[in-house]
Amino acid sequence: MDWLQVLILAVFQGLTEFLPISSSAHLILVPELTGWGDQGLAFDVALHLGSLSAVVAYFRQELARMARAWLASLSGAGVDRDARLAWWVALATVPVCIFGLLFRDAIALGMRSPLLIAAALIGFGLLLAYADWGQRGERSEYQLSLRDALFIGFAQALALIPGTSRSGITITAALLLGLSREAAARFSFLLSIPVIVLAGGLEAAGLIQQPQRIDWVALSLGTLLSGVSAYLCIHYFLAFIRRLGMQPFVIYRLVLGGWLLWAFWP
Template identity: 45%
Template structure:
């Protein structure tokens, strides 16, 4: 049985979740690293999944108008053929179908995701390796197509890329945005679809993990219900600000800024592991 989480740890990890969920730097990887480096233990996959409900609530609020418009168009198109040419109707299907890969793989490998995938050697390596993928996407991606030009193929490819985020260190937004750039979407279009695509998967993951989070039985830091609630609220507030910042940032700045940060952090973690300062598990 792991140690009880303190309130300071819950607040810090809530801030980390909010800051990193939408940036292409891996929130699960950062929670794993921060909890190990500063607290000497793992916050746990369940804590990560539940606090992600806060950041996904931020997406729901930030994109409420878009979500309502897409849902309304989707339901109209289900019953009236003349509405099926509407891009919002198609977008509804793109989000639904794009969620299938991560849903299937998340279910099949749920035990590995909670255990071996959280090894810090793997997390640090993925930070570096996927930084190179993001750099390649930024360099080779034409970045000419808008969100209105998104196709079913784009949705399925980006949905498959999202599934890579089951490995801490990859990054959900990093995977989907990179795939979007390779497909020719501009940065803002790729980021917006990335946020919309994440909603079903992250909400389902968070709800699925609630029982484990409230009744922890494994190793790592164990948060109380009150701590989970506070951390989730903090993640919501910080995450909302992070969404607004990222959408403005990607309009005029390249993804190379995140590439440099990922590589530097990955190398630092590998050095700390190699010298025995921190433990990989």
């Protein structure tokens, strides 16, 4: 990999992991449109590690409170709002784990078509627009119920389809349940932590089974760039949606999806 490829892929991963525009779609489309070869499992793991480091660093105080409260709940100290939120994050992760394991091969082999990505970008983009326009409320992530958490969790499983966007579909589901924009985004970001850990773990396992030559300099730079861009993305995204909402991302999804239909229609 050359340095331009490392830079572009790392920044794209860091930004699109948390924006509602689909990181998987961009990481599939960028190499296809540029003619670059596959970046390899090792680099994918490095990019995930960067994104994970960013979200953990940004929410470090909330995560520390949630971890303490969750451990206390296991010892019989009761369930406060931080422990309940930790439980909801864990339970909402279960559906994507189940569906990911069941359909991993089918997704990897059969769902990387630019036309399918275009359909997902447009369809789920319109759903995000509807949720942001008409269903927004003022509930916080601490007011979620078990049913709400499972609803968002099953919605998150749809993100296995490239072009859907994990953050986009979970924010959409949370908005439909009456969460505020900021609360929907915060819960989506917290949900990303176990998902990134599990996805990165699967990729790391594949890397162990199929060892390849590792460019440690490229991996280190990719991790750093992905982490920095992801951290900045989280910070500015939360401020941005407070003022302007989700519509700029909806427009981007519709334009990108429309261009893909035009470019790849047989």
